[in-house]
Amino acid sequence: MSLSNYSYSSSSTFTSSSSNGGQRSGQAYKSTTSSDPSGTRVQTTSQTLGEPAMQETRHYNSEGKQILEGGRVLGQGNESAGNARRIEDVTDENNNDREYRDRMEDEYAKREGGA
Structure with a gap:
């Protein structure tokens, strides 16, 4: 068997419903994936009751790169500099914020008699 x-193709479906005091709510979700040598298509359908x-x-x-509308491929330099997406690490705190918070914690500790 040649890999080329x-x-x-695969499909999965999820449904959920509940009733609370006469109010009904529910959701349905379906995902279908199909692949061939030219690429992959992922189709998702979701619906909330009503x-x-x-x-x-x-x-x-x-x-494995996403093809956008118009045939552009995400991540292949077709984004202009003004529209380029970037990932920014927001877990690092600003050094000034950290110093301020440390000073405030020390001040509170002094007032509570802990330092």
Whole structure:
């Protein structure tokens, strides 16, 4: 069997409902994935009880990169400098904020007799 001639398809469905004092609520979700040598298509449908279904389809090339509308490939330099997406680490605190917080903790400790 040649790996260049494969195709794959899977589907999963999730539903949930509840009733509280006569009020009913529920959600449904379905995801279908199909792949072939040219790439992968992921189609998701979700719906909240009483609302219209929302459908989204994403396409990925054979390298796993998302193909955007118009055929552009995400992450291949087609974003202009002003529109480029970037990931920023927000876990590091600003040094000034950390120093201020440390001083405040010391001041509170002094007032409580702990330092």
